[in-house]
Amino acid sequence: MGTECPSLPAGWRKEEVTRKSGLSAGKTDVYYYSPSGKKFRSRPQLSRYLGNRVDLRCFDFRSGKMAPAGKHKTRQRPHETLARGGRGDLNTSLPIRQTASIFKQPVTKVIGHPGNKVKSDLQREAEPPRQLFWEKRLKGLRSLDVTEEVLKCMELPKGLQSLSPHSVGEGDEVLLAAIAAALHSSSSPVTGQAASSGVEKNPGVWISTSQPPCRAFTITQEHIREQEEVVFRTRRRLEEALLADGLACRDPHLS
DNA sequence: GGCTTCGGCAG
């Protein structure tokens, strides 16, 4: 059934079926199958399922290929689609705008209001503006292993207090993702929201979008020691796994 | 019930 589709993640297959009878005889229908076998028969359906994980903006459903980089408008930058700070071999880019994809949503552009100050030269701003609590969009993202099993989530140190409007528990999940995103996408220190900013009283008004939505925190020697321990244990587990597969020699970092 | 296949509508 179907052939491997190179424009999609490994394991995705594409199938073309030609109609044999009826008024529409001769028409071909295109289907895709996920690695786990789920069938997809339209681009919106595929897009809903892949969500932010794959950028389908240039994907042509019928041919199964990424559309040739358009002449003028729909060009994507040749490089630096990844967020800053990411390593080249890891996809650490943040989720794409939902509205930029096939989701048609109107946008109102306000040119100017009398009395408002206009930010100078938006083109040269280091970072584009961010939506308040944009990190909520990271909710529910999970890492999967090759069998699509959900991997155990990391845990945040105790004492980090989320300031985003969430039920307890859910806020921690978003905060972890927000901090991970901040570490990957920004080269400036991650400090949380400044204590004096007023964010405690009214996060919706005072929160800074350039810092994850949590109270300011201090990192103690004990935190550092605990984290070193986590890294050490993880390295050891990786080493054991690689040795079991005969893929590595002993790591000199591990005594 | 699930899956395949075609009709038909909206853009």
Next chain:
DNA sequence: CTGCCGAAGCC
């Protein structure tokens, strides 16, 4: 015309 999706028809 094409993409999408409801639903008839088949197993």
